[in-house]
Amino acid sequence: MSDGIRRVNSSGPWEEAFGYSRAVELPSGLVLVSGCTSVRDGAVIDGGPYEQAVNAFKAAFAALKELGLGSEHVVRTRMYLTHARDVDEVGRAHKELLGAVRPAASMIIVSGFVDPRLVVEVEVEAFRGGAA
Secondary structure, eight states: OTTOOEEEOOSOTTHHHHTOOSEEEOTTSEEEEEEEOSEETTEEOOOOHHHHHHHHHHHHHHHHHHTTOOGGGEEEEEEEESOGGGHHHHHHHHHHHHTTTOOEEEEEEOSOOSSTTOOEEEEEEEETTOOO
16 A cells, blocks of 8 residues: 555454454554454354453454564553453453563453453554564
């Protein structure tokens, strides 16, 4: 693309239907990864909040990998949860996957997602050249 913006798409069921990309890299090296959940090939992967968080982060990391980046490039995360009771489990997943990187992070309680079986959604921002 002539504007220098790179886009990554996945097999997510809503990308084509809703017109968005899994990840977008700006010419500045900032990479924005759309909300990722515990969905693969259009099906929810069963599991509790910890497992769903791990699966969601792995989906985000897969998008980063397509752009030649890894978890060490992550500078910000947002974790959306449907229940405050799940904060510790989602936080545990975040620490296991990103504790060495220590990105800026937020946890936000929301009323729900497009599929009621989902309890966690994550967004990731990374920066090329921003490895810890």
